[in-house]
Amino acid sequence: MPDDSIILRFEDxxxxxxxxxxxxxxxxxxxxxxxxxVFGAAGSGKTMxxxxxxxxxxPNSGRVWLFGEEITKLREQDLFDMRARVGILFQExxxxxxxxxxxxxxxxxxxxxxxxxxxxxGSSNGKGAARSVEERVRESLRFVELEQTLDKFPDELSxxxxxxxxxxxxxxxxxxxxxxxxxxxxxDPITANTIVALILKERDLRNTATIMVTHRYQDGHLMANxxxxxxxxxxxxxxxxxxxxQVSTKFLVMNEGRLxxxxxxxxxxASQDPYVRKFLRVGGA
Amino acid sequence: MLxxxxxxxxxxxxxxxxxxxxxxxxxxxPHYADDIFxxxxxxxVGSLFIVSLIGLFSGIVxxxxxxxxxxxxxxxxxxGSIVAITLVRELGPVLTAVLVAGRNASGIASELGSxxxxxxxxxxxxxxxxxxxxxxxPRLIALATVLPLLTIISDFIGLIGGYFIASGMLGLTxxxxxxxxxxxxxxxxxFQGLLKxxxxxxxxxxxxxxxxxxxxxxxxxxxxxxxxxxxSSSVWIFVLTAFITYVWNRxxxxx
Numbered sequence: 001m002p003d004d005s006i007i008l009r010f011e012d013x014x015x016x017x018x019x020x021x022x023x024x025x026x027x028x029x030x031x032x033x034x035x036x037x038v039f040g041a042a043g044s045g046k047t048m049x050x051x052x053x054x055x056x057x058x059p060n061s062g063r064v065w066l067f068g069e070e071i072t073k074l075r076e077q078d079l080f081d082m083r084a085r086v087g088i089l090f091q092e093x094x095x096x097x098x099x100x101x102x103x104x105x106x107x108x109x110x111x112x113x114x115x116x117x118x119x120x121x122g123s124s125n126g127k128g129a130a131r132s133v134e135e136r137v138r139e140s141l142r143f144v145e146l147e148q149t150l151d152k153f154p155d156e157l158s159x160x161x162x163x164x165x166x167x168x169x170x171x172x173x174x175x176x177x178x179x180x181x182x183x184x185x186x187x188d189p190i191t192a193n194t195i196v197a198l199i200l201k202e203r204d205l206r207n208t209a210t211i212m213v214t215h216r217y218q219d220g221h222l223m224a225n226x227x228x229x230x231x232x233x234x235x236x237x238x239x240x241x242x243x244x245x246q247v248s249t250k251f252l253v254m255n256e257g258r259l260x261x262x263x264x265x266x267x268x269x270a271s272q273d274p275y276v277r278k279f280l281r282v283g284g285a
Numbered sequence: 286m287l288x289x290x291x292x293x294x295x296x297x298x299x300x301x302x303x304x305x306x307x308x309x310x311x312x313x314x315p316h317y318a319d320d321i322f323x324x325x326x327x328x329x330v331g332s333l334f335i336v337s338l339i340g341l342f343s344g345i346v347x348x349x350x351x352x353x354x355x356x357x358x359x360x361x362x363x364x365g366s367i368v369a370i371t372l373v374r375e376l377g378p379v380l381t382a383v384l385v386a387g388r389n390a391s392g393i394a395s396e397l398g399s400x401x402x403x404x405x406x407x408x409x410x411x412x413x414x415x416x417x418x419x420x421x422x423p424r425l426i427a428l429a430t431v432l433p434l435l436t437i438i439s440d441f442i443g444l445i446g447g448y449f450i451a452s453g454m455l456g457l458t459x460x461x462x463x464x465x466x467x468x469x470x471x472x473x474x475x476f477q478g479l480l481k482x483x484x485x486x487x488x489x490x491x492x493x494x495x496x497x498x499x500x501x502x503x504x505x506x507x508x509x510x511x512x513x514x515x516x517s518s519s520v521w522i523f524v525l526t527a528f529i530t531y532v533w534n535r536x537x538x539x540x
Contacts, residue, residue, distance in 0.1 A: 056411060077415070080413045086411070088411045090407070090408055094403075094404045095408075096400075096408070096409075107412055111413070111414045
């Protein structure tokens with residue numbers, strides 16, 4: 001049993017599909033307020049790492065703790081309540097295409113069992129509760145600057161806007177841990193930077209623990225060196241000497257299911273591993 | 286040999302597990318009442334017209350076929366009872382169910398299949414909702430409620446179709462036709478005629494959802510899931526109607 005200050009722990013986790021190894025003896029600990037940036041080529045097991053972290057996929061061996069509970073032991077039924085405390089942005093947004101943007105963002109509030117009772121099931125003040133769902137949806141969409149799209153359907157939005165709605169849905173229930181699966185993949189550089197700025201904003205306003213999977217070095221660099229300044233409403237380079245965010249941002253590099261690097265950005269840049277170095281070059285280009 | 290048997294046995298196991306979870310969720314909160322009513326509307330109200338149309342023509346065809354045979358024995362007065370018995374016991378439930386299977390098992394499989402391949406089912410799980418609770422159970426409840434109702438409507442409209450032929454071609458009066466039809470039916474027949482659509486509804490919903498939930502391989506996979514759902518639910522309907530009729534006849538073998 002890990003101590004309470006660890007919100008996510010992987011202990012020697014392995015996952016295999018038929019002949020492909022998705023995760024190969026992966027271990028790491030994550031503390032509250034920390035940021036993890038996971039690099040890796042396509043098929044290196046990055047997405048599976050996130051799926052295993054919330055119990056969407058069960059590992060073949062090893063143990064995973066989430067918020068101090070060993071989720072590899074839990075039944076699917078009990079996992080649903082655990083997952084209510086985690087926000088996830090799927091690679092393609094994972095939005096429900098039969099629901100409007102507002103309904104998508106409201107989904108965690110109206111459908112999760114834990115929150116269901118507070119928001120939808122409260123018979124005594126049903127009206128008040130319904131209002132508060134709407135308010136929180138608006139607030140969340142305002143956060144990603146898409147308040148005007150409330151009644152649109154996901155397929156009417158551009159790729160970047162869909163990701164932003166995905167972020168709004170992930171943060172609406174104010175989770176303690178946020179997972180982003182390749183949030184910038186397939187987007188132009190300007191939109192990609194907007195998305196990373198939103199991720200920074202969420203992280204720094206609420207001090208949410210964040211795992212971001214990406215193949216762009218630049219995304220990780222921004223996560224490690226920039227902060228959201230609530231006074232100016234801008235993303236700014238974090239202050240020099242006693243740089244807090246630098247310390248709390250860690251980098252993981254994955255190769256064919258194995259964790260080949262774990263450390264801070266300067267350590268990453270100093271690494272002599274050819275696979276890790278390849279990443280820095282590709283990202284820098 | 287063992288490797289050959291493994292996939293179908295695994296699939297069957299998966300199907301049984303899904304069925305158990307879907308049924309167990311009926312008694313568990315949260316209940317998604319909105320989804321149940323939406324599905325009732327899509328499946329029930331949506332199928333009403335086509336089910337009525339098929340019911341009407343099956344009644345007409347039965348009456349036409351029987352008229353010829355019965356006239357040979359001078360027993361054309363019995364057309365009402367024959368139409369009533371065949372429709373209520375067998376044709377009404379089976380034709381309605383096959384139609385709904387074609388219309389809705391495919392609809393369910395393709396909808397859930399698309400959600401599966403676009404990660405929406407995973408998103409649902411990740412957002413803390415049980416996809417079986419949210420997607421399968423409402424469809425199961427909705428189908429089990431509306432299919433018996435659709436069958437009753439289809440049976441009744443079929444009887445009206447039979448009456449058109451009886452009065453138009455055989456010259457039977459209103460009361461001659463409806464009295465024989467009414468008297469021919471026993472509670473036993475009505476029970477059988479309502480048990481069947483209930484069982485078929487469970488099969489259509491579970492088979493549709495099962496193929497939808499295990500879709501893989503992109504859009505092509507969705508197509509395959511849809512086809513499999515319609516084919517296997519239709520086959521199951523015929524197998525089960527034979528089984529139920531056999532058991533029923535054994536249990537109530539008075540005639």
